[in-house]
Amino acid sequence: MVSGHEIRLNRILRKGKMLCIPMDHGISNGPIEGLADPASMIYRCETHGLTSIIINKGILKTLPKPTKIGVLVHFSSSTSLSMSPNRKMLTGTVEEAVRLGADGVSLHINIGGKEEPEMLEQLGMTADQCHKWDMPLLAMMYPRGENIKDPHDPEIVGHVARIGAECGADIVKTLYTGDVDSFAKIVKSTPVPIVIAGGPKTKTDLDILQMTEDAMTAGAKGVTYGRNIFAHKNPEKIVEALASIIFRKESAKEAMKKLEQN
Numbered sequence: 001m002v003s004g005h006e007i008r009l010n011r012i013l014r015k016g017k018m019l020c021i022p023m024d025h026g027i028s029n030g031p032i033e034g035l036a037d038p039a040s041m042i043y044r045c046e047t048h049g050l051t052s053i054i055i056n057k058g059i060l061k062t063l064p065k066p067t068k069i070g071v072l073v074h075f076s077s078s079t080s081l082s083m084s085p086n087r088k089m090l091t092g093t094v095e096e097a098v099r100l101g102a103d104g105v106s107l108h109i110n111i112g113g114k115e116e117p118e119m120l121e122q123l124g125m126t127a128d129q130c131h132k133w134d135m136p137l138l139a140m141m142y143p144r145g146e147n148i149k150d151p152h153d154p155e156i157v158g159h160v161a162r163i164g165a166e167c168g169a170d171i172v173k174t175l176y177t178g179d180v181d182s183f184a185k186i187v188k189s190t191p192v193p194i195v196i197a198g199g200p201k202t203k204t205d206l207d208i209l210q211m212t213e214d215a216m217t218a219g220a221k222g223v224t225y226g227r228n229i230f231a232h233k234n235p236e237k238i239v240e241a242l243a244s245i246i247f248r249k250e251s252a253k254e255a256m257k258k259l260e261q262n
């Protein structure tokens with residue numbers, strides 16, 4: 001018998017790979033460019049190669065119609081208006097995710113600051129509940145806090161990714177280090193699949209496509225890009241370009257050529 005965990009995992013991945021738009025910025029940053037109407041953005045992009053989305057429960061509850069792709073519900077919250085924007089608080093339960101019909105749970109864990117201990121506890125406890133409910137857990141593991149000088153430092157990224165895996169996450173999302181060799185080492189020392197974050201919008205489309213190609217070459221299992229997709233002038237087309245790299249192993253340059261033709 002196929003477990004609920006496997007059924008759900010196959011809804012948020014395709015052939016073991018992920019092309020996901022995290023849209024949880026509405027709590028941390030407000031209705032930023034491209035996120036004024038998350039539902040429309042989801043329906044615009046869902047048939048262009050996406051495997052899944054990450055959204056807060058309030059968006060999931062108010063979607064006018066079900067989406068065709070996997071949904072991870074995000075339960076970490078902090079805001080840029082706060083005195084402690086890095087202190088992510090737990091704002092939901094795995095049982096709630098089951099009730100909402102989610103296919104996965106997502107947490108954001110900042111490592112390297114004074115609030116780290118409580119986020120580690122959130123991760124460990126939520127992993128236990130995910131195990132109980134057969135719910136896949138994606139941990140967004142960020143080197144972020146007073147002790148972090150360079151969040152892309154391969155040693156730090158490798159440590160942070162490993163923390164996510166050792167605390168029980170099924171998928172770890174973290175920062176790309178900027179070069180294939182150092183990231184390949186991190187992939188090898190992390191016992192669960194790694195996907196990479198997009199970060200602020202890149203200067204050119206080729207930049208985000210090249211980072212994607214390099215991360216996949218290093219062994220990443222996909223990407224979770226927010227602003228580089230929903231704030232793009234043509235979100236559907238950048239999703240198609242990313243899908244050609246992730247699922248059809250095209251190069252960034254080949255994907256770029258098609259993007260320019262469209």
Ligand SMILES: CC(=O)[C@@H](O)[C@H](O)C(=O)COP(=O)(O)O
Pocket residue numbers: 022023024025028108140197198199200224225226227228
């Ligand atoms: C809003 C966030 O916490 C981001 O980390 C988001 O969850 C994410 O996964 C990546 O968003 P980008 O806009 O690609 O940085």
Ligand SMILES: N[C@@H](CC=O)C(=O)O
Pocket residue numbers: 024025028029108
């Ligand atoms: N959701 C993000 C916003 C920017 O990446 C965060 O909380 O850091």
